[in-house]
Amino acid sequence: MELTINDGSKAAPEDVLGVLRESTPFHGAPDGLLRKIAAIARRAQYAAGARIYNAGEEADDVYVVASGRIEHIFTSEVGAREPLKRMTRGGVFGWAGLLLGHTQRLATVTALEAAELIRIDTEALVKILEAEPAPANAVMERFASMIVREFTLPELLAQVRRLSGEPQPEEMSSLELTMYRLGQWAKSPRPYLMLIGFALLLGTWYLTVEVWKLPRFREMPGITTVIKEWLNPNPVYGLSFYTAEYYTHIWVSVWRIAQAFFLATMLGVPFGLFLGWSRKFKEYVFPVFELLRPIPILAWVPLAIVMFIATESAVVFLAFLASFFATALNTMLGVESIDESYVRAANCLGASKWQVFRHVIVPGAMPFIFTGLQISIGVSWFSLVAAEMVSGQYGLGYVINTSYMMVRYPTIVIGMITLGFVGYATSALVRIAGDYMMEWRVRELALSER
Amino acid sequence: MDMRAAGPSGSPVTRGRIVIDDVVKVYDPEGAAVMAVDHCSLDIEAGEICMIVGPSGCGKTTLLNAIAGFHDITSGRILLDDEVLCSAERPKAEPGPDRIVVFQNGALFPWKTNLDNVIFGPVMQGKLDRKQAIDKGRAMMADAGLSSVEHSYPGEVSSGMRRRVEIVRALMNDPRVLLLDEPYRALDSLTKSVMHEALLEIYYKNKVTIFFITHDLEEAIFLGHKVAIMTTRPCKPKKVLAVDIPHPRDYSVLTSKRFRELIEETNDAVHEEALKAFQAGEKEG
Numbered sequence: 178m179e180l181t182i183n184d185g186s187k188a189a190p191e192d193v194l195g196v197l198r199e200s201t202p203f204h205g206a207p208d209g210l211l212r213k214i215a216a217i218a219r220r221a222q223y224a225a226g227a228r229i230y231n232a233g234e235e236a237d238d239v240y241v242v243a244s245g246r247i248e249h250i251f252t253s254e255v256g257a258r259e260p261l262k263r264m265t266r267g268g269v270f271g272w273a274g275l276l277l278g279h280t281q282r283l284a285t286v287t288a289l290e291a292a293e294l295i296r297i298d299t300e301a302l303v304k305i306l307e308a309e310p311a312p313a314n315a316v317m318e319r320f321a322s323m324i325v326r327e328f329t330l331p332e333l334l335a336q337v338r339r340l341s342g343e344p345q346p347e348e349m350s351s352l353e354l355t356m357y358r359l360g361q362w363a364k365s366p367r368p369y370l371m372l373i374g375f376a377l378l379l380g381t382w383y384l385t386v387e388v389w390k391l392p393r394f395r396e397m398p399g400i401t402t403v404i405k406e407w408l409n410p411n412p413v414y415g416l417s418f419y420t421a422e423y424y425t426h427i428w429v430s431v432w433r434i435a436q437a438f439f440l441a442t443m444l445g446v447p448f449g450l451f452l453g454w455s456r457k458f459k460e461y462v463f464p465v466f467e468l469l470r471p472i473p474i475l476a477w478v479p480l481a482i483v484m485f486i487a488t489e490s491a492v493v494f495l496a497f498l499a500s501f502f503a504t505a506l507n508t509m510l511g512v513e514s515i516d517e518s519y520v521r522a523a524n525c526l527g528a529s530k531w532q533v534f535r536h537v538i539v540p541g542a543m544p545f546i547f548t549g550l551q552i553s554i555g556v557s558w559f560s561l562v563a564a565e566m567v568s569g570q571y572g573l574g575y576v577i578n579t580s581y582m583m584v585r586y587p588t589i590v591i592g593m594i595t596l597g598f599v600g601y602a603t604s605a606l607v608r609i610a611g612d613y614m615m616e617w618r619v620r621e622l623a624l625s626e627r
Numbered sequence: 628m629d630m631r632a633a634g635p636s637g638s639p640v641t642r643g644r645i646v647i648d649d650v651v652k653v654y655d656p657e658g659a660a661v662m663a664v665d666h667c668s669l670d671i672e673a674g675e676i677c678m679i680v681g682p683s684g685c686g687k688t689t690l691l692n693a694i695a696g697f698h699d700i701t702s703g704r705i706l707l708d709d710e711v712l713c714s715a716e717r718p719k720a721e722p723g724p725d726r727i728v729v730f731q732n733g734a735l736f737p738w739k740t741n742l743d744n745v746i747f748g749p750v751m752q753g754k755l756d757r758k759q760a761i762d763k764g765r766a767m768m769a770d771a772g773l774s775s776v777e778h779s780y781p782g783e784v785s786s787g788m789r790r791r792v793e794i795v796r797a798l799m800n801d802p803r804v805l806l807l808d809e810p811y812r813a814l815d816s817l818t819k820s821v822m823h824e825a826l827l828e829i830y831y832k833n834k835v836t837i838f839f840i841t842h843d844l845e846e847a848i849f850l851g852h853k854v855a856i857m858t859t860r861p862c863k864p865k866k867v868l869a870v871d872i873p874h875p876r877d878y879s880v881l882t883s884k885r886f887r888e889l890i891e892e893t894n895d896a897v898h899e900e901a902l903k904a905f906q907a908g909e910k911e912g
Binding site: 523526 | 695738779
């Protein structure tokens with residue numbers, strides 16, 4: 178490294194401030210912050226042709242060009258679209274130390290003509306930034322976008338370090354990440370498109386039934402009737418937001434689902450894991466399993482009633498059955514989907530059979546297990562409602578069926594819409610639990626989507 | 628200077644000598660006997676980088692799997708430091724942390740952070756408790772320039788970095804032999820060249836025997852002390868070449884005269900086998 182003159186002296190803050198304001202990352206940052214940065218900056222002079230640093234050296238300082246012209250060439254491993262870049266006043270380089278996972282220079286930089294550079298120690302800079310997280314995050318974001326746009330680096334490489342002052346996406350737990358993504362979602366056009374979708378559905382309902390009174394729709398309960406009934410403290414047909422009975426029905430159904438789903442998960446996941454793990458176990462059990470699985474749940478209703486004298490257990494059993502098949506099958510597929518290399522690697526590293534099961538098979542099957550649980554909660558609602566229609570005294574399926582018998586049409590629709598909401602909420606819970614347990618996957622997907 | 632004889636502290640490497648003695652492997656699916664390895668014999672010295680070159684599907688991986696203990700052999704025997712790993716009597720070796728494979732497509736557990744991957748071996752074997760393992764793992768990752776990705780998951784870092792983490796995970800167990808199955812196959816040629824230097828750097832710090840499968844002759848001569856060019860299926864050494872370019876090597880070797888000479892010397896043999904494989908219509912494998 179042959180720099181000719183490097184007096185390393187503190188730069189006069191006013192000069193430095195001017196240069197910083199002209200640079201992409203610091204442009205627009207508050208004065209107070211810039212002054213603090215300027216206070217730690219040093220000035221260095223380089224003769225024409227002098228090497229400023231080489232690729233692979235330790236990335237200590239960030240540089241800002243004050244005058245002169247420099248040439249910045251990435252090593253081939255970096256994968257920049259345009260590896261060569263020339264910079265004049267305001268150009269910023271030497272930011273590798275700010276990137277996630279880099280401590281070495283990624284480029285070789287040479288002065289093309291006599292140049293004056295402002296050097297800022299990376300660690301000291303990070304300390305100053307961490308003290309003021311709000312403007313600092315903006316600076317870091319500008320660094321990141323500058324690196325992608327002006328330096329044509331792949332986005333995956335150009336991930337800036339997290340500042341420990343404030344939680345950044347990388348620091349978030351998966352739950353927070355989910356919330357963060359929800360926030361992002363609210364800012365995108367998607368929720369508004371969704372609202373339009375709902376408006377279309379409800380509008381069609383209103384127009385076909387109440388305005389145009391089309392032949393087949395005329396007899397249906399209209400949207401205004403349903404909403405009036407739903408919000409009526411003294412409902413005509415006996416069921417609305419204001420009646421305790423409404424909540425009893427919801428509660429009974431949810432409680433049945435909770436029992437069925439819990440049982441199906443507790444039994445189905447281990448069962449599926451063993452099916453996938455042990456060839457012998459699969460040979461015994463799987464043919465029977467495959468024969469029982471396609472039998473529609475409704476076909477089980479009579480047997481269930483005969484088997485369980487109490488209707489309550491019969492209904493839970495039917496919901497359980499559907500749920501169990503979905504969970505077990507997906508778990509088994511999950512185990513079978515695990516790349517043989519992971520098992521071999523674990524064997525190489527000295528893991529026992531039980532350790533392989535615990536550390537490879539179970540987490541490896543997890544994505545499929547949660548897919549299975551999503552399906553499982555859906556089919557358990559499906560079969561629960563079917564079962565409640567056939568027998569039982571409470572529950573949303575029962576509401577729909579009795580309302581039909583008693584010609585209370587608006588109540589049918591209330592029951593249906595309630596089912597939609599409750600069903601959606603339960604599967605959202607399963608999804609959140611999955612995100613929580615598979616942080617690695619949430620992060621991987623977040624990266625590939627970005 | 629030949630770096631082969633000296634360990635990290637200058638002591639000679641005494642562990643990791645592999646002797647492949649007259650090994651035959653016949654696959655016999657539904658009675659159609661296919662000979663994958665044909666009376667193959669090869670000596671690999673302790674602390675040597677031995678490169679196995681052959682066209683895709685020639686049976687090199689079968690040999691690696693036999694050493695690692697993933698597959699059995701039909702006859703012959705394989706010894707590691709004079710202990711019999713497998714023979715006709717005990718055809719399948721037991722996989723273990725003295726011989727660690729770095730897989731073609733990488734096998735870091737995506738559900739564990741890089742650091743948890745690195746400490747997996749010693750913790751599973753009960754050699755270190757979690758805390759000690761973390762200390763050792765962090766030190767080794769720092770050595771390989773991987774400190775900043777300790778808490779990232781493998782899916783969050785570049786493929787080149789993943790390979791480095793995987794090699795560190797292997798070295799955590801202080802293995803006698805590293806078995807690399809075309810580890811850089813999926814990387815582009817630029818990343819590959821950086822990875823070669825990184826591998827050599829790691830090798831100079833931790834001397835182990837390296838059994839490295841590739842179909843890339845330049846890679847083989849650049850990295851290896853010894854290059855064994857294999858015949859296409861059934862697989863056995865066609866030509867074994869001692870590479871007399873001194874270690875430590877860096878990328879300037881690629882443009883050296885001796886390197887070019889060695890390539891020329893061996894290119895015909897490799898090409899001939901590749902052509903045979905092509906005519907036989909061998910598939911990948």
